[in-house]
Every structure is written in structure tokens, then in C-alpha cells.
Amino acid sequence: MDEVLQDIFDITGLLMNGSVAGIGIGVPSVVDVEKGIVYDVQYIPSWKEVPLKEIMEERYGIPVFVNNDANCFALGEFYFGKGIGADHMIGLTIGTGIGAGIIINRRLYAGPNCGAGEFGMVDYLDRCYEYYGSGQFFQNVYQTDGQTVFERAKAGDVQAQQWYAEMGTHLGNAIKMILYTYDPPLIVFGGSVRHAYPYFQHTMWERINSFAFSKSLPRLRIELSELHNSGILGAAGLYYNAL
Amino acid sequence: MNPKVIIGIDLGATNIRGGLVTGEGITGTQQGLYAVKELWTKFYRIYLILPVC
Numbered sequence: 530m531d532e533v534l535q536d537i538f539d540i541t542g543l544l545m546n547g548s549v550a551g552i553g554i555g556v557p558s559v560v561d562v563e564k565g566i567v568y569d570v571q572y573i574p575s576w577k578e579v580p581l582k583e584i585m586e587e588r589y590g591i592p593v594f595v596n597n598d599a600n601c602f603a604l605g606e607f608y609f610g611k612g613i614g615a616d617h618m619i620g621l622t623i624g625t626g627i628g629a630g631i632i633i634n635r636r637l638y639a640g641p642n643c644g645a646g647e648f649g650m651v652d653y654l655d656r657c658y659e660y661y662g663s664g665q666f667f668q669n670v671y672q673t674d675g676q677t678v679f680e681r682a683k684a685g686d687v688q689a690q691q692w693y694a695e696m697g698t699h700l701g702n703a704i705k706m707i708l709y710t711y712d713p714p715l716i717v718f719g720g721s722v723r724h725a726y727p728y729f730q731h732t733m734w735e736r737i738n739s740f741a742f743s744k745s746l747p748r749l750r751i752e753l754s755e756l757h758n759s760g761i762l763g764a765a766g767l768y769y770n771a772l
Numbered sequence: 773m774n775p776k777v778i779i780g781i782d783l784g785a786t787n788i789r790g791g792l793v794t795g796e797g798i799t800g801t802q803q804g805l806y807a808v809k810e811l812w813t814k815f816y817r818i819y820l821i822l823p824v825c
Contacts, residue, residue: 533788540790541779549792550776556783570783601782609797758791758798760782765793768778 533573534584541589551592552585553767555601555760560643565595594767598622598760599646600639603630604770605763606717607637611752619646619713620754624720625675627659627703630763631711637770648707653699658706661699664722667692675722682728690728697729701736708740708749719754726753 541552558570565582585593596604603620606612612620612632620630627649631638639645649659659665664675671678671692681689704716718726740746756762777799781790791798 533783536788537781537783540781540788544779544790544792546777546792548777549779552779552781554781554783572786598782598784608795758782758789760784761780761789761791761798762793763780764782765778765780765791768776769795 533576534579537585538588541585545589549591551594551768552589553601553764554581554585554593554595555598555764555767556581556595557598560595560597560639562596562639562641562643565593567595592768592771594771596637596639596764596767597628597643599628600630600637600643601763601767602628602719602754602759603632603646603717603763604637604766605756605759605761606719606754607632607635608766608769609762610754610756610759611717612715615715617711617713618715618717619707619711620717620719621648621704621707622720623663623700623718623722625664627663628720629707631713633711637767648703651703651706653702658699658703662696662703663700663720666696666699670695679725682725693725693728694732696722697732698736700729701733704733704737704751705740708737708742708745712745714748715750715752717752717754719759723753 556567556570557572559568564580566578566580567576568578570576581595582593599622602622606620607615607618612618616635618632622628629646629648631646649663650657654661660669667673667675667678678689678692682693707713738746776794778793779790780793781788
């Protein structure tokens, strides 16, 4: 735990100056947002329960906000990207899984356990949505990795493009589920899979267009993130969101 | 836009990245520091322990 904390202190020390009003931190884990405690951080085995907010506030004496990375992605888009001006939106990260941040009435809704928007974990077919509707699909169903499929699709490989089309059908079903639950006017895609959008958009929209409330669909926009550093921007956005 | 200066830190899968942010975007230096020393230590342990088992 100490090594990673020291890295956070090092990078904060490099950036800190007298004008800094607060610190926002995005982490790939469940977070007790109020207390700023992070639990079971992916990729950092020793971070089972770390009171990150308390540690940072004691050290730097300014407000610190901690939230999970998908929520930070959504805030980054809301304040600095495709979500500028939106009242409601969903930031959907599609990589090796599906994560999401939900903005309602210009505020992040994370839930008391920071678990809101875990759409990828919802049961679907014999598994869950992210098993079929994210980059996992290629490994789970065709035993190959997403990067290889992407390169093949770009090179014109019809089979790879077909696999993307299949994934798009599942992702479209996931988006329909999101429409039924939140009716967002804007969904911004992040994550590596968005780069393959041309290969799955057609089948994805076929499924979305079967949404029962057809009058809603003309008001739905799906955009691809173009932000660099959306994680950093969104982490800082945690401060603005708290004002 | 909010003019306050905030440090944003992204604790990613393979590294930690941070930047100074205002309402206009990132204005200050960004740094990337690898935070996976612990992870590599764990992997080494796994590779070392597995043959023994």
C-alpha cells in the first residue's frame, strides 16, 4: 500500500502550488464516496481498504474527493468534452468490461456505495452484458483478443468485422436496457472499443431502433469521446461536482 | 467555467497520472509515474513460488 501511496504523494508534490483549491482522485474500485475509502482496488492487491481521502486531506490540508474511474470519465466528458451543456448524460466506458457514470440534473449520481451504473454486470443471456457487449466478447466467444480482432477488421478481414457486428448486437441490447432505466438524451462512449465504432455501429443501432418508445429515439445522441486525459479531467471534476 | 485550480489524479491500471486542471482544462504539467512496482513484485512472487509448488 505504501509504495502506491508514495507515488500519489510524489505526483501530487510535483503539481502542488499555493493556488490549488482541491484534489480529485479517480480509482478503479468501489468507493465509500462520503468517507473517501477505497475498497479492493483492481490491480493493486494490497489496497483492500484505504482511507484515501483522510490520508490526503491530513497531508495537504485541502478538500479531497475520491470516486471510481467510470464516474470520473463521465464527469470529464460532462465538464470538458461531449457532455458540455447537457443536463443529463451517461458516460459509458467500453473496454474489457462495461462501466458507466450517470449525470442527472448536472450532478453525478454514484449511489451511496459508488455502485450506480454497473450496467455491465446485469444478467444477460447466460452471463452478463459485459461478457457479450464489450471487448471481453472476443475472448469469451472466439478465444482471441480484441486488439487482434481490431487490427484484422481494419485490414478488411470480413470475419473480424462480422465478430464486431455480433458484439454490436449485444451492446445495442445493453444500451436499450440503459434507455429503459434512465432515458438519457446523451451517451458518450469511452474505452478502447469505441475506436472500432464503424464496425459495430450498424448492428448496435438496429437493436436500439427496436426500442419500444420510438418517439424517444430522435432525441438520443451517442457520441464518441475525443478527450485526452479524461480520467484526470474527470477526477478534477469531482471537486466542481461537489460545489 | 470554474477558475479554481484542482489537481486531478487518475489511478489507472498501469500507472498514475495527474494534472493541474481549471475550468478551461489541463493547464499545468502532467506527470506519469508507474505505480505497479507492487504488482510486479507480486508477479515475481507468483513466478518464483509456482515452480516450487
